[in-house]
Amino acid sequence: MADPKAPGANPLGRWAVIGTPYLWLLVFFLAPFFIVLKISLSDTTIAQPPYEPLLDLSLGWQGVVDWWSGLDFENYWLLTEDELYWFSYVSSLRIAAISTVLMLLIGYPMAYAMAKAPKGIRPALVMAVILPFWTSLLIRVYAWIGILSPEGLLNAFLLKIGLISEPLYIMNTETAVFIGIVYSYLPFMVLPLYASLEKLDHTLLEAASDLGSPPWKSFWQITVPLSLPGVVAGCFLVFIPAVGEFVIPDLLGGSETLMIGKTLYNEFFSNRDWPVSSAIAVLLLLVLVVPIALYQNVQSREVEAKK
Amino acid sequence: MTKGLSTVNVAALTLGFAFLYLPIVILVLYSFNDSQLVTVWGGFSTRWYVSLLHNEQLLEAAWVTVRLGLLSATVATVLGTLAAVTLTRMGRFRGRTLFSGMVYAPLVMPEVITGLSMLLLFVAIGLDRGFLTVTIAHVTFSMCFVAVVVQSRLVSFDRSLEEAAMDLGCPPFRTFFVVTLPIILPAVVSGWMLAFTLSIDDLVISQFTTGPGATTLPMRIYSSVRLGVKPEINAVCSILIGLVTIGVIAASIATKRAENERLKAERAAAAGR
Structure with missing residues (x-):
């Protein structure tokens, strides 16, 4: 500690401040992952709880040995053998990646225009981007069901103006999932982009234009590179949760769309197969661990830079 | 970028905001539709709102949701503020990297993983699923959002006041309550509001961690949504949207005003010196 007079110079108080949230997160956030790992190595049974072996400490050391020898990688073999799971992972990553690109394409012009807007109305624009995020994801996804379904408002409208002669089937397809993800996560893309575009040093652009650089060239060579931190933060912020998304593919994607979050959910709630859903969770976490670590790296560097 | 907005910029904003708001506006409009059919406009009516008042299942779920939100947001705000102080004021300590990892990871962790892992913990330690377990789950993910909000305020304010x-x-504890807390209060309040909103909106983590007698409103909405679009659900959603909108706008006006007052007071103090 560089500054001995900082709050918590009293060691007991210091440890109470650090220890309380630390312990909470250790017990309720970190420890559960080890339990998931353990159960992913167990076997399914029809019992309460529906997995075995259970660690029976009353048998002493023998109990531990029995428990340990009952663990195996069987569920993981199942995941590699059954194409369903493999497809789920691949299509989750694909859907999340395409949605991220779409959001970047929609979000960048928005954030750029917001940063260019007069100073007085910027807070209102930021507010307008944040507001939908405060509304429940479930409600926002539900709103799209009424619009996209075959007898929904979009089809009714298009049929009325004569643009189509029979209803479009968007509902229960991947297109609907793209719309849902882009719609739900767009604020998370726009805000980091706006934050990095807003603090852009305008004198650089002026200098470029004084030296005869056309606006599009200044945009590509100055604005875009300087907004990259925002692009990176925005992409991570939407890509990671989108990979594991459940509500959107479940409500808009129908049975055709496979996404791993949905597969895990169904495995757990419909099939009551706790070990397999744990194995799916472990693999999903392994897939996401690299982007999550990168995201944290970006985050903590941001905080360090602000200090 | 000070030259004002071009046509392209205005178009980007108009289309972007239309995309963000049109579905919500349509949903609210159709909650006043007299017709049972979603696409047919049968005239203005508030009958779906009236029928809500007689839907006891929904009312009970709403009450559970409100209690859960109040309790979990309050605990999460205390823990999240402590976490933010730890990250910004405690310097280096053993396990700091792990700690900041545990604070940021829940922000992006897929809900199915958080929900499943917490449920398995509760089963492992033999805690019966119900109101308590779902509260613990909500505290755990929302405290991290509080921590991030409060932390950004803590890093940006003038530490010379504390010093x-x-x-x-x-003494440090008094300094925190007399100097630090009043300055970061707007952030703490918005952290609480964020935690409350996350709690009342959450579906997936609640599905995993709740038990009998603690069915939340999003869970009820979800099970009826799966059966199709219903005007009554539009009405519930509209009420929620209305409450959230009023809450957020009121809070932002209040924060703005408090900020202005503070700046004015600071300026007055500086001038009086």
């Missing part, structure tokens, strides 16, 4: 107080012999 001055301590140089004058004010």
